[in-house]
Amino acid sequence: MSGLGEAFAAAWALIAGVEPGLVSIVLLSLQVSLSAVLIASAIALPLGAAIAVGRFPGRQLLIVLLNALMGLPPVVVGLLVYLLLSRAGPLGSLGILFTPSAMVVAQTVLVVPIIAALSRQVIEDAWREYDEQLRSLGASRPSAALTLIWDTRFSLVTIVLAGFGRAAAEVGAVMIVGGNIDGVTRVMTTAIALETSKGDLPLALGLGLVLLALVLLLNALAALIRELATRRYG
Amino acid sequence: MNRFRRLLLSLVLVLSVTGVQAQQNFITVASTTSTEQSGLFRHLLPVFEKKTGIQVRVVALGTGQALDMARRGDADVVFVHDPAAEEKFVAEGFGLRRREVMYNDFVLVGPKSDPAKVLGSRDIVDACKKIAAAGAPFASRGDKSGTHAAELRLWKTAGVDPQGGKGSWYRETGSGMGPTLNTASAMNAYAFTDRGTWLSFRNRGDLVIVVEGDQRLFNQYGVMLVNPAKHPHVKREQGQAFVDWVVSPEGQATIASYKIGADQLFFPNAKR
Amino acid sequence: MLPLELHNLRFSAGGHPIIRGISARLEAGPRSIILGPNGAGKSVLMRLCHGLLVPSGGEVIWHGAKGGDPRRRQAMVFQRPVMLRRSALANVIYGLKLAGKSPRECELRAQDVLEVVGLAQQASRPARVLSGGEQQRLALARAWALGPDVLFLDEPTANLDPAATQEIESLINMIHAAGTKIVMTTHNLGQARRLGDEVLFIDRGLLKEQTPIERFFSKPASSEAETFIRGELP
Numbered sequence: 001m002s003g004l005g006e007a008f009a010a011a012w013a014l015i016a017g018v019e020p021g022l023v024s025i026v027l028l029s030l031q032v033s034l035s036a037v038l039i040a041s042a043i044a045l046p047l048g049a050a051i052a053v054g055r056f057p058g059r060q061l062l063i064v065l066l067n068a069l070m071g072l073p074p075v076v077v078g079l080l081v082y083l084l085l086s087r088a089g090p091l092g093s094l095g096i097l098f099t100p101s102a103m104v105v106a107q108t109v110l111v112v113p114i115i116a117a118l119s120r121q122v123i124e125d126a127w128r129e130y131d132e133q134l135r136s137l138g139a140s141r142p143s144a145a146l147t148l149i150w151d152t153r154f155s156l157v158t159i160v161l162a163g164f165g166r167a168a169a170e171v172g173a174v175m176i177v178g179g180n181i182d183g184v185t186r187v188m189t190t191a192i193a194l195e196t197s198k199g200d201l202p203l204a205l206g207l208g209l210v211l212l213a214l215v216l217l218l219n220a221l222a223a224l225i226r227e228l229a230t231r232r233y234g
Numbered sequence: 235m236n237r238f239r240r241l242l243l244s245l246v247l248v249l250s251v252t253g254v255q256a257q258q259n260f261i262t263v264a265s266t267t268s269t270e271q272s273g274l275f276r277h278l279l280p281v282f283e284k285k286t287g288i289q290v291r292v293v294a295l296g297t298g299q300a301l302d303m304a305r306r307g308d309a310d311v312v313f314v315h316d317p318a319a320e321e322k323f324v325a326e327g328f329g330l331r332r333r334e335v336m337y338n339d340f341v342l343v344g345p346k347s348d349p350a351k352v353l354g355s356r357d358i359v360d361a362c363k364k365i366a367a368a369g370a371p372f373a374s375r376g377d378k379s380g381t382h383a384a385e386l387r388l389w390k391t392a393g394v395d396p397q398g399g400k401g402s403w404y405r406e407t408g409s410g411m412g413p414t415l416n417t418a419s420a421m422n423a424y425a426f427t428d429r430g431t432w433l434s435f436r437n438r439g440d441l442v443i444v445v446e447g448d449q450r451l452f453n454q455y456g457v458m459l460v461n462p463a464k465h466p467h468v469k470r471e472q473g474q475a476f477v478d479w480v481v482s483p484e485g486q487a488t489i490a491s492y493k494i495g496a497d498q499l500f501f502p503n504a505k506r
Numbered sequence: 507m508l509p510l511e512l513h514n515l516r517f518s519a520g521g522h523p524i525i526r527g528i529s530a531r532l533e534a535g536p537r538s539i540i541l542g543p544n545g546a547g548k549s550v551l552m553r554l555c556h557g558l559l560v561p562s563g564g565e566v567i568w569h570g571a572k573g574g575d576p577r578r579r580q581a582m583v584f585q586r587p588v589m590l591r592r593s594a595l596a597n598v599i600y601g602l603k604l605a606g607k608s609p610r611e612c613e614l615r616a617q618d619v620l621e622v623v624g625l626a627q628q629a630s631r632p633a634r635v636l637s638g639g640e641q642q643r644l645a646l647a648r649a650w651a652l653g654p655d656v657l658f659l660d661e662p663t664a665n666l667d668p669a670a671t672q673e674i675e676s677l678i679n680m681i682h683a684a685g686t687k688i689v690m691t692t693h694n695l696g697q698a699r700r701l702g703d704e705v706l707f708i709d710r711g712l713l714k715e716q717t718p719i720e721r722f723f724s725k726p727a728s729s730e731a732e733t734f735i736r737g738e739l740p
Contacts, residue, residue, distance in 0.1 A: 086306045086307070086308050087306055087307030087308050087465055087467060088306040088307055088308075089306075092307070095467065097308055098262055098291060098293060098308070129588060130588050132553070132558050132582075132584065132588075133584060133587075133588035134588075135558055136556065136558060136581065136582045136584075137581075137600070137601045137604050137648075137652075138577060138578065138601075138604045138605060139604055143604065147590065147600075150591070150592075151590055151591045151592075153591070179262075179291070179293035180293070180294070181262075181291040181292060181293060182275075182276070182292065184289075184291050185291075194271070196412070196413070196416070197267070197271065197409075197410050197411070197412025197413050197416070198271050198412050198434060198435065198436065199412055199415060199416055199419070199435040199436040199437030199438070200436045200437070201436075201437055232632060232635075233591050233592075233632040233634060233635070234589075234591070234632055234633075234634025234635040
């Protein structure tokens with residue numbers, strides 16, 4: 001238990017001391033994960049909506065596949081993206097391995113199935129309610145899909161946040177494609193892994209608490225916005 | 235709808251502003267966890283960066299992984315500690331001339347209770363035999379790193395096949411030095427580690443150094459440029475500048491000056 | 507685009523025949539009320555006419571639709587209106603936009619119809635927080651804004667209190683007076699009498715009779731209708 005006490009003390013010292021090193025790590029974490037989630041949302045929300053309202057052969061298979069991909073181990077994603085971006089790989093000429101861009105790519109791959117699968121569910125439920133009304137008004141399927149994304153936006157925010165949580169919390173993928181380079185690709189989770197391997201468990205746990213606090217804060221904010229918006233828009 | 239767009243726009247803006255400035259003048263060095271985690275690079279690199287303006291990005295892995303990464307062309311310079319593997323790397327044409335940089339030494343750490351009765355010995359091979367004979371728990375890296383390779387050579391010299399102890403006393407963690415020490419500390423097991431990582435390791439529990447000072451515990455580090463003929467994008471000039479600086483008198487003196495407490499961690503021995 | 511002709515129309519779902527061969531002719535002018543017991547197929551018949559369901563057999567023929575798309579010249583109001591998560595005004599504009607109107611046209615027309623249905627004050631309020639009666643008036647406004655030749659109404663007042671029902675009824679009459687054909691299902695025989703000019707009586711998927719309203723209630727042609735009226739009236 002004294003370990004936990006030390007961890008809280010370390011976390012407090014980290015926050016109160018506002019170490020410039022920590023600030024840049026936190027900012028990089030946010031930058032990478034938020035970028036990944038934004039890009040993933042731009043891909044996954046239309047994808048989820050398209051599957052929700054679309055009727056095409058292989059649709060059920062695609063849904064099963066997406067649901068399965070939600071559980072993709074980050075290490076596997078990291079390895080795949082590493083092999084893609086490595087100089088010896090097909091996208092090696094981009095030269096973005098061991099940069100934040102590579103980390104954004106890996107996390108995007110990780111998060112797209114989550115947002116797509118969950119939003120598909122939400123949008124399909126809404127589609128059942130809206131289907132006849134939208135078709136009666138003459139909406140084509142693509143335009144119905146866009147309408148549904150907009151109309152389920154408060155639920156989708158929660159889904160996008162779940163994606164962010166997954167991105168910000170994973171270490172396997174960013175460790176491999178980012179390389180945990182001090183000052184360049186070191187983020188919260190890889191810093192935690194590093195401190196753990198250095199045996200500085202209180203500092204590692206302290207960093208973990210800072211990460212937890214950040215994710216908590218973001219979720220609280222989103223819950224608040226959702227609450228206010230639901231009250232306003234019904 | 236408009237408010238939403240504005241929110242999105244400002245988010246993108248914030249992200250791009252906080253973005254890390256694209257630094258073009260940098261090299262990527264594939265190195266080992268022992269050099270990174272011992273804190274040597276934090277001491278060494280700022281001096282080099284200040285002098286040359288070249289940023290050094292270190293990816294710390296096991297020696298085996300570090301060499302593989304360089305084979306794929308994902309590093310400009312390799313800085314590792316497994317002479318046999320390094321020479322093979324150069325012989326295959328992946329690396330240019332290998333330069334010896336420094337050495338530190340390995341130590342055997344183990345619980346104070348010392349179940350194999352090896353504490354204070356200066357004969358590492360004898361200690362290996364005793365640990366195997368006693369069936370005392372031993373945590374191995376098991377990750378093809380330089381340290382792992384050195385450990386396996388010692389077992390061989392001692393005439394012990396540790397694979398026979400798998401499932402009982404010989405435990406492979408399959409991870410880096412730090413995690414392996416964490417495991418050893420939790421299990422009160424013996425472990426083979428480089429001194430640098432040990433000195434900077436915080437979670438020692440009951441572990442102490444039990445064997446040190448044997449000639450066979452010598453741990454030589456080498457540095458080399460990845461062959462631009464194999465990988466044309468290798469930053470030849472900047473990479474070579476780093477190799478040259480590390481073996482220069484200034485680089486060597488900087489290495490010698492790195493200490494944890496009173497202990498010097500690495501001993502420069504570059505040949506002029 | 508009237509008259510609308512149904513030719514031996516059939517529809518089955520999951521092997522169950524729901525509409526079992528209905529032929530009828532709906533002329534421009536009279537307000538047609540579709541009556542029948544629960545499960546007779548009233549709502550399905552209306553959806554077949556409106557094009558939301560595809561017939562299993564037979565035809566829906568719009569005689570007057572020369573060249574133009576008949577779907578664009580009809581609209582429907584559902585028992586439970588689906589309000590989009592946006593303002594009342596935006597709900598009306600949504601339908602107009604789908605109909606291909608210019609933004610300026612949309613805005614002006616939407617404001618006009620909201621004025622007519624008495625929701626001008628509520629124009630900027632989120633549609634989902636309006637009362638049930640207001641929502642149904644908004645649904646009427648949204649449908650009517652499209653300037654349809656035919657307006658289908660599927661039990662539009664089933665969930666409303668008497669006051670709200672009366673408002674909807676007078677709006678329906680006003681829309682009819684402005685030249686739109688009304689086709690409506692209801693369970694409320696009093697409402698059928700108040701609003702209807704002719705009755706189409708459906709029983710178990712078959713059209714039993716199509717009679718002017720007065721004759722239907724005083725002297726129904728079919729024994730099923732007679733039973734129905736006796737059962738339904740106190």
